[in-house]
Every structure is written in structure tokens, then in C-alpha cells.
Amino acid sequence: MSSRGVRHDSMRARNLAVVLDAIHRTGPHTRAALAERTGLTKTTVSSLVADLLEAGVVSERGAVRGGERGRPGVAVSLSGQRVATLGLEVNIDYLAACVVDLTRAVRLRRTRPADNRNSDPAEILGLLRALARETIEAAEAGGLRVMGAALAVPGTVEDGVLRSAPHLGWRDVRVADLAGDLPLAIDNEANLAALGELWFGSREADFLYVSGEIGIGAGLVVGGALFRGTYGLAGELGHVVVVPDGPACRCGGRGCLEVYAGQDALLGPLESVTALVERLEAGEPRALEACARAGHALGVALTSAVHLLDPGRIVLGGVFAPLFPWLDAPVKDGLGARLGQMRGAPPPLVVSGIGADAAVLGAAGLVIQRILADPAQALGL
Amino acid sequence: MSSRGVRHDSMRARNLAVVLDAIHRTGPHTRAALAERTGLTKTTVSSLVADLLEAGVVSERGAVRGGERGRPGVAVSLSGQRVATLGLEVNIDYLAACVVDLTRAVRLRRTRPADNRNSDPAEILGLLRALARETIEAAEAGGLRVMGAALAVPGTVEDGVLRSAPHLGWRDVRVADLAGDLPLAIDNEANLAALGELWFGSREADFLYVSGEIGIGAGLVVGGALFRGTYGLAGELGHVVVVPDGPACRCGGRGCLEVYAGQDALLGPLESVTALVERLEAGEPRALEACARAGHALGVALTSAVHLLDPGRIVLGGVFAPLFPWLDAPVKDGLGARLGQMRGAPPPLVVSGIGADAAVLGAAGLVIQRILADPAQALGL
DNA sequence: GGATTATGTACAGATTATGGACTAAAGAAC
DNA sequence: GTTCTTTAGTCCATAATCTGTACATAATCC
Structure with a gap:
């Protein structure tokens, strides 16, 4: 709770945000539709929209609503012009x-x-x-x-x-x-x-984004908001313990996910993900095995992550995106087998659509x- | 963002909450102090406090502030009377x-x-x-x-x-x-x-409460708010994977924390935690070993939890509270060894003060x- | 073309917070 | 002990903002 009281100016500031958010979230709206959606009166919405128009953040985009009776409204939509x-x-x-x-x-x-x-x-x-x-x-x-x-x-x-x-x-x-x-x-x-991923990719409001770079990170989005933890250090999926006394990780721990599914482990002697994908497509056993091992480890780590974080879905991004065809099955199987009856079904596992950007x-x-x-x-x- | 606009009545409702929250969070305050704290004027605060007094949620508790000059204010504090x-x-x-x-x-x-x-x-x-x-x-x-x-x-x-x-x-x-x-x-x-634990125990705003009952659950509090995940299923610490292909757990998975540190694993043939504590105090090897094993498993699972959730501290509650003297060292050692350089220091490990209630x-x-x-x-x- | 229906604006009214003046109550200064 | 200073709390006129009704506008329906 923000501990500051609401004054007249913050009431208006808030209402500007509410109207703009409605325009942004559910597409262009007429003033009348905005009034209904926000619970404000048409008069108030008109006045707020006038301010937003002047600031250049929204624009009027001609009449809308064919088919229904009555005077057609003027659609107000976000403006990308300014x-x-x-x-x-x-x-x-x-x-x-x-x-x-x-x-x-x-x-x-x-x-x-x-x-x-x-x-x-x-x-x-x-x-x-x-x-x-x-x-x-x-x-x-x-x-x-x-x-x-x-x-x-x-x-x-x-x-x-x-x-x-x-x-x-x-x-x-x-x-x-x-x-x-x-x-x-x-x-x-x-x-x-x-x-x-939330704003430019799948636009789902609930997911765990798994970022495969040199290391492995993750960002949890719940209800369209990022979960950061106490000090902003949440989501260090790469150092979730996969094997309690496994090989040493550079973090000082042992048997972390990164040891099994980090870029170094995946690539081995190869020098790029592209090269690995080529080998995988050619069906080279060493490459396939590295991917299977990584997928298994990811399945274990994600099982723990699902129990702790309760994500709506799991999105594999970064270098895991091009490797998705080879990771999909082992990860999904691992999750399915381990999550058991604790929840209806494991969260869907999907690939990120926006890649490196x-x-x-x-x-x-x-x-x-x-x-x-x-x-x-x-x-x- | 709540998508409803702010109207006059919700402005006042909000300000009532802001004032009440200030009284609640930082103890009794005079109206003048509340005005400063909330950014509202003295006039407004007086009016809001009058409503709160009438509703019976706050009461005036005599004059305060000896030592300073000026007219002493009347302290307004939460009332537990009604x-x-x-x-x-x-x-x-x-x-x-x-x-x-x-x-x-x-x-x-x-x-x-x-x-x-x-x-x-x-x-x-x-x-x-x-x-x-x-x-x-x-x-x-x-x-x-x-x-x-x-x-x-x-x-x-x-x-x-x-x-x-x-x-x-x-x-x-x-x-x-x-x-x-x-x-x-x-x-x-x-x-x-x-x-x-947040409201009746330590009153810290950031911690992971580990609840040892028959099963093992956990609740994460960040900034005084509970983190629930997407479907309210977050915090299932008991089924974090400790050993990837360990013994079967009743959840359908394998090697879950509960298998090693659940009440059944801790008690073995004993029928109560009290009995276990007696054995531990007597130094019985079987009991000590069960605790050490549980502590080790807890250390592993909590390492993953710390990486994913980033809790401010870790509070052991439920049956783990009476066992804390025997769990403290193995858990702390496990966390310290595994977390490595990823963060300044592992989160403090403490025991809950409010036990079963x-x-x-x-x-x-x-x-x-x-x-x-x-x-x-x-x-x- | 007139009835109907919905949009958007105008203006008076309601609600709430503000701000300065005022009263109240204490310590400080002399 | 009287007066000054300082701070608390209230009063009241004012200002900001939203509401609600009335109304002009613009389309469809028949």
C-alpha cells in the first residue's frame, strides 16, 4: 500500500492512467465504452481523453461499430506517433x-x-x-x-x-x-x-520464461507482473540443485542445472548453437546425447520450479529456442512423471517466439x- | 492495476485506508503527524479520523509528546475494543x-x-x-x-x-x-x-516460512505480502526434487524433500515429535541420523528455493521448530556450501516463535x- | 421522413480536499 | 507570573474533480 493519501490531482492522475490502460489493454474504445469499462461517467472520460489527446498518447481513429443502431462512436486508440x-x-x-x-x-x-x-x-x-x-x-x-x-x-x-x-x-x-x-x-x-515475452511474444499473462544464455536464468510473470523476490535475485534457475553432490559449478555449488544444461555443457567442443543444431539435424549421437542430458536436467529443475513458483506455462527462450525440438520431449516427460498428482496437469511447455531480442x-x-x-x-x- | 476509475467516494475510502494503515503500521500518531505522513492536510485527516473514531476502529489515547514545545497532540491508535x-x-x-x-x-x-x-x-x-x-x-x-x-x-x-x-x-x-x-x-x-509468522511472530516483512507438518509446505512473504503463484499453488517445498531418481513419493514423483524430511521419515517407528525430541536429547544415534538426513535434504531443497524465490530469511516452523537445534547446523552448512558466491550471504535461518498456532x-x-x-x-x- | 437509439458535450450540482485564519494548550523567556 | 513562541486541531470559504441531467448529433430502422 502506498502510504500517500489521494488528493484531487492524484485522483485525476489515477483516472488518466485507468483510461489509458483500458485503451491499451483491450484495444480501441469509444468514450462511451471507456465510461462503462472504467465506471466513470461519459463526461469525465471525455475530459480525460481530451488531455490524453493533447499529450499525443492517443488518437481518434474514425467512427466505429457498423451494424448497431445509434450514433457511432469515435474510436480512441493508443498513438505510436509521438x-x-x-x-x-x-x-x-x-x-x-x-x-x-x-x-x-x-x-x-x-x-x-x-x-x-x-x-x-x-x-x-x-x-x-x-x-x-x-x-x-x-x-x-x-x-x-x-x-x-x-x-x-x-x-x-x-x-x-x-x-x-x-x-x-x-x-x-x-x-x-x-x-x-x-x-x-x-x-x-x-x-x-x-x-x-510478455509484451512482444506470446502475450500470456502467466509464465516462467527460461532464458538459456551462457548461464541459465528465468523470469516469472504472474498476472502480467514480474516477480522479483526480496532483493531482485529471484529466478536463478541455473543454480537449482539437480544432483545434490554432482560436479562443481562455477557458482561454488554442486550439481546445479547449469552444469548439465548450460551452454558449455550443451556445446562441448562445438563453438556455436548453430553448429550444434546442424549436428542434431544430422543425428549425431554425441549431440543428441548432450541434448537429452540437458533436457533431463531441465525437467528435474523445472519440477522444483513448478512446485515453488506455480507458473502458468513454461516458455523456453534464448539458446533453448532453436534446440526446442530436441528438448521438448525429455523436459515434458520429466515434468509429467515428476509432478504426479500434485496438480491437474503440468504447465504447458512452449517455445519463445521472439528469440534473441x-x-x-x-x-x-x-x-x-x-x-x-x-x-x-x-x-x- | 484495478481498472476502475477513482470517484469521490473511492477517494475518501482510499484515504480512510491510508490513514488507518499509517496508524496501524507505525504506532499511535497525532493527527498532525498523520497529516505529514500521508501528505494530506490536517483538516482532511481530522475529518477522516472522526469517521474512524465513530466506526470504533481507532481511539484517542490521551496527550503525548512530553519534552517538546507547543500544544501536545492527541494520540490516535488502533482500538481492539470492537x-x-x-x-x-x-x-x-x-x-x-x-x-x-x-x-x-x-x-x-x-x-x-x-x-x-x-x-x-x-x-x-x-x-x-x-x-x-x-x-x-x-x-x-x-x-x-x-x-x-x-x-x-x-x-x-x-x-x-x-x-x-x-x-x-x-x-x-x-x-x-x-x-x-x-x-x-x-x-x-x-x-x-x-x-x-508475519503478523504474530517475528514481524519481519520478508521471509520463507517452512511449515513442517505431516507434509512440508512453505509460504513466501515479500514486502509483507504473500506470494501465491498463478493458481495459488506456489510454495510446495515438500515436493522439490532432492534426489532426481530417489525413492517414490506419495505425490507420484521421486526423491522429493518429503521423502527425506517429512514427518514419517523423521519419526520412523516413533509416534510423536515429542518422543523424537526425547530420543534426540538422549543422543540416540538412530534419531540423530534421521535428523541429520532430513537436515541435509532440507539444505538441498532450500538451496533451490533460495535461488528461485530469493527470500529475505528462512523461518522453520511446525514440527521443525522443536527440532531446530538438530536441524540448524546441517541446513545452514548445506545452504552455505551450495549457495556459493551467487549472493552476499545465505539468508539467515531462524526458528519460528509461534509454533503450532x-x-x-x-x-x-x-x-x-x-x-x-x-x-x-x-x-x- | 420520422422514430429510435446511441454518442459525446454542456452546465449546474455534489463531494471532497485545500489553505489560511483561528482557537487551544503547552513550554520558554523575561 | 506574564508574555512570547510553538505546535495541535478546527472552522470556513475556496478549489478541484467527478456526477447527473439535458441536449445536440448522427447513425439505423421502418
Whole structure:
């Protein structure tokens, strides 16, 4: 519970958000339909919509409703013409940026290959800053106004500080001012990829997104909201115990999922996922066996995850997406056999549709969400 | 986001809740302090407090603030004189009821020993209904008004229906009208025990409550709110996989935590936890070994739980509470060794202070919380 | 073309919070 | 002990916002 009282201005701010949310969530609506949906009167909705129109976040899109009697209403829908946000990502082997408008249409996307393993944060952030500036300029040349930015990193984040990104070799990096004087949020890659899946992929409201990168992370979405845990460290699926006293993991533990299904374990001597897929398609036994082993381990870890997190479905993303045909059966079987009678049926297992872009899109989407959640504040209404 | 707009009446309802919450959360306050804390004006707060006084949920408790200058304020604090709620519990070997007032002081507590294993739901619910009626009458004789009730059950609950309580042998039981025409909530025993720990035990806002009963459940509290998952089935710690192809569990899986640390595994041939504690105190090797084995398994399962849920601390409750001296070391060692460098330090491991009453208290507390969260609705203001 | 039906706006009225003035009650200063 | 200062709480006129009725508008139906 926010402990601040509601005053006249916050009542209106809230109602602006409620109306905008209704427009966003269930498509274009007439003012009359918005009134019914929000419980406000037509008069109030008209006044709120007028403000939203002026701010450029919604637009009128001609008359609607053929077939029924009475005066047709004017549909009010989200406008992608003006407001946009910037998503950024640092990963092991690339930097990425994208610009997304208020309708969550992707307007720009840029990727720079890079080798960021054990790199100098200042140097990489310099490159990222240049990429951000360039992307913002391109967006503004197209008439968009970039209102905020978010950055996805492959590591743990607390209070806006990157605590630890083992594969980058970064620790306690304070990121700021990446995008000029835009407000910048920063979050874990798996979390933002989960949000990417929510807003740009399947658009289901409840799922566990399993992010296979060098490490394995996961982001849980319940009712359209990301679950972060107490310190924002929830969802470390890669270090769920699969075999209590199995081989050592780089985390210091033993028998973690990552040991069996991390990229290193999957690839073995191969140098890319593409190469692995080729071998799998050719039916090479070593490759098939690595996948079977990973699938079995994933099934075990996901069983524990389902019992603890109760996800609506399980979405395999990152490198697990191209490997889905070979992982599907062992994971599903493992889940089915282990979950037993505890619940009706195991959560459906599906593959992510947005692949490698999930995190950077989720980052941009996060900022869009904040604007939609409080347009009065974000837009100065 | 609730999709309903804010109207004048909901603005006031919200402000009543905000003021009441401030009084509840940070102790008695003067009107002036409440105004500062909530951001409302003194005038508004006075008016809101007047309504709350009339409803009997707060009372004025004389002047406060010696030492400082100026007119002393009148402290407004929660009143336990009028509003109360009923907590109920069905467990394997007892029925319980309690009445808690608005300040969360326990006013009445009743327990009936019973053997509810594989019982007839109608019969047991009849006994519970009698216990509820009797308890409500006693409370009202004491001048309290019981405003609502909640029931804790050892099983899974969906949409207010008890889906499955394996140890009771109940399936798909619709509970209603247990307490006359009082509104009745129903929830899982581990969830409500976690809330009991939150409100009547340590009062920390972030922890994982581990409930050792016949089975093993857990309830995660983050920021003072219970995490329930998608279908309300989260926290099934007892079926986290400890050994991938270990012994069969009654759930249909293999090597679940319950197999190693459930009450049956702990007790072996003994018939009560008390008996086990006696053996442990006497240093009997078989008992010590059972505890060590359970502690090791708990350490493994909790490692996975910490990675997935990111709890602020871990509270051992239920039968694990009396066994804490023998579980502490193996669990802590297991967590410490396995969590490795992934986080600063493992979450603190502590014992619950409220023992067997956690669930029934949590049930009553849940209803109190609902009244505090929306006093206007609950009290007809 | 007139009846019907629904949309969207106008304007007066209702509800609630605000803000400054005022009263009340205590300690501090002299 | 009288007066000043400070803080608490209330009063009342004002302001912000939403509501509700009335009404102009624009389509379909017959």
C-alpha cells in the first residue's frame, strides 16, 4: 500500500492512467465504452481523453461499430506517433539497442557485435553510450520523442547497480547517464527477457520464461507482473540443485542445472548453437546425447520450479529456442512423471517466439509500461 | 492495476485506508503527524479520523509528546475494543479456532483434538461449525463484533474451494456457511502460517516460512505480502526434487524433500515429535541420523528455493521448530556450501516463535488485514 | 421522413480536499 | 507570573474533480 493519501490531482492522475490502460489493454474504445469499462461517467472520460489527446498518447481513429443502431462512436486508440522509449542490452558478444513506440511497435533496432567477456566496464559503456545516442537521434529524426531508457545486463542488479555479472567480469558497476539525461532503469537480462515475452511474444499473462544464455536464468510473470523476490535475485534457475553432490559449478555449488544444461555443457567442443543444431539435424549421437542430458536436467529443475513458483506455462527462450525440438520431449516427460498428482496437469511447455531480442525489447517495454502506468507524471499532464 | 476509475467516494475510502494503515503500521500518531505522513492536510485527516473514531476502529489515547514545545497532540491508535475476526483451522489431528481483535491481540483460542485422517468432510465441517459458533458467541459476550472468518486447511485451495487435502482424504470440498453468514475465506495452511509468522511472530516483512507438518509446505512473504503463484499453488517445498531418481513419493514423483524430511521419515517407528525430541536429547544415534538426513535434504531443497524465490530469511516452523537445534547446523552448512558466491550471504535461518498456532492466527490476521485495507467497505463508512 | 437509439458535450450540482485564519494548550523567556 | 513562541486541531470559504441531467448529433430502422 502506498502510504500517500489521494488528493484531487492524484485522483485525476489515477483516472488518466485507468483510461489509458483500458485503451491499451483491450484495444480501441469509444468514450462511451471507456465510461462503462472504467465506471466513470461519459463526461469525465471525455475530459480525460481530451488531455490524453493533447499529450499525443492517443488518437481518434474514425467512427466505429457498423451494424448497431445509434450514433457511432469515435474510436480512441493508443498513438505510436509521438512517445517512444529506448531499450539497451549488454551481452557477452554484442551490444543492442531498440526504440519502441507507445503501441509497443518496434521502430528501430541496432546490434553491434562485440567481445565483452572480462571487459572493462568503462570502455564498453562508452560504446553503448555512443550506440544509445545514435539510436535516439535516428528516432527523433523520425518524429519520435524518446522519454526514457532501460538496460538489460547478464547479471544481478540491486538498487539500480549492477552487482555482479560473472561472464562480463564486472562487479558493482554503477551505470548512469547512458542516454544523456534520460532516466535509466537497469535490470537483469532474464527478467527483462521475460517481460519481452510478455509484451512482444506470446502475450500470456502467466509464465516462467527460461532464458538459456551462457548461464541459465528465468523470469516469472504472474498476472502480467514480474516477480522479483526480496532483493531482485529471484529466478536463478541455473543454480537449482539437480544432483545434490554432482560436479562443481562455477557458482561454488554442486550439481546445479547449469552444469548439465548450460551452454558449455550443451556445446562441448562445438563453438556455436548453430553448429550444434546442424549436428542434431544430422543425428549425431554425441549431440543428441548432450541434448537429452540437458533436457533431463531441465525437467528435474523445472519440477522444483513448478512446485515453488506455480507458473502458468513454461516458455523456453534464448539458446533453448532453436534446440526446442530436441528438448521438448525429455523436459515434458520429466515434468509429467515428476509432478504426479500434485496438480491437474503440468504447465504447458512452449517455445519463445521472439528469440534473441527478448531482453532488449523487454527493456524498452518496461519504460513504456511506466509511462502507461502514470501518464500524468511521465508526460506532465 | 484495478481498472476502475477513482470517484469521490473511492477517494475518501482510499484515504480512510491510508490513514488507518499509517496508524496501524507505525504506532499511535497525532493527527498532525498523520497529516505529514500521508501528505494530506490536517483538516482532511481530522475529518477522516472522526469517521474512524465513530466506526470504533481507532481511539484517542490521551496527550503525548512530553519534552517538546507547543500544544501536545492527541494520540490516535488502533482500538481492539470492537472489531474482531475469527480464524479457523482443520488439521490432521485437531480443529482450532481463535478470535483476534483489530490490534492483532489474540482474544480467544480454542482447540479440539480430533482424528481427521481420511474423514468425512461433512462430519468434520459440522464439528468445526459448532466450534465456530461457540467461539463467536464467547467473543460477542466479551463485547467484540466478529466481522469475518478465514479457514486454514492442509491442502491446495483454488477459488475458495478445497481442491485436494491428501492427508485428510478430502477432494473438491466447497466450504461455506461455517460461521453463520460471515464472509469466509479459505486458504492453505502453509500460506496462512506464513502470514501468522508475519503478523504474530517475528514481524519481519520478508521471509520463507517452512511449515513442517505431516507434509512440508512453505509460504513466501515479500514486502509483507504473500506470494501465491498463478493458481495459488506456489510454495510446495515438500515436493522439490532432492534426489532426481530417489525413492517414490506419495505425490507420484521421486526423491522429493518429503521423502527425506517429512514427518514419517523423521519419526520412523516413533509416534510423536515429542518422543523424537526425547530420543534426540538422549543422543540416540538412530534419531540423530534421521535428523541429520532430513537436515541435509532440507539444505538441498532450500538451496533451490533460495535461488528461485530469493527470500529475505528462512523461518522453520511446525514440527521443525522443536527440532531446530538438530536441524540448524546441517541446513545452514548445506545452504552455505551450495549457495556459493551467487549472493552476499545465505539468508539467515531462524526458528519460528509461534509454533503450532501459526496457521489459525494467520487466518484471523488475514481477515484483519482485509478490514485495514478497506475499512470503508468492511465497516460501511 | 420520422422514430429510435446511441454518442459525446454542456452546465449546474455534489463531494471532497485545500489553505489560511483561528482557537487551544503547552513550554520558554523575561 | 506574564508574555512570547510553538505546535495541535478546527472552522470556513475556496478549489478541484467527478456526477447527473439535458441536449445536440448522427447513425439505423421502418
